[in-house]
Amino acid sequence: MEDKDDSSVRKMAELLRQGATMLADACPQCGSPLFKVKDDVYCAKCDRRIVYAESDEEVESHPVKTLIPELRETLITKLKELTEVVDAETDTDSLTKLANLMVLLLQALHKLENMGT
Template structure:
């Protein structure tokens, strides 16, 4: 269940950066590894188009809702790992993940407010 979280932590350790975009297949945060966009959950590179234009507004708030649930689930999964982890490097990688997800949540909530106002 948390294999993808471990993979994300390993990606971060190997110098990958977490993107604010999520995988179009599974909603997990995407990572940039050596110029490639990679999904840790699908465990494969992702080719995706940034959502632009009017077609992106179709059920965008539903999508945001589902991404938010995913992120909250990930934070709680990682929290369980954090409780058990003793290795300082992994701890720091997990903390980075949680930090990234928290800032994602913040962005998501700002986005949702923007949608609700329009």
């Protein structure tokens, strides 16, 4: 984790040396400051170009919060899939693993529900 932060800081310094300017905006993915390099907007931490969404809706100041509904949907979809797998599974060991996974997904879902409010 520290290494990663360190390399992103180095990358930021490198961008600045190349004449990039730091923007007031934060990366929608990781929240790091964005850099303008010529006509591109770049996130040093994600190491990729950021394509701005046209609508204001998609550029949110709390990137994690915007992900919650999507994550929630994904978890629910996975739980539904898992239910079908459990239904068809007869092996006890496999069922135990599936049940554990289901509990983890439910816990994650529960945490998300709390974050959303």
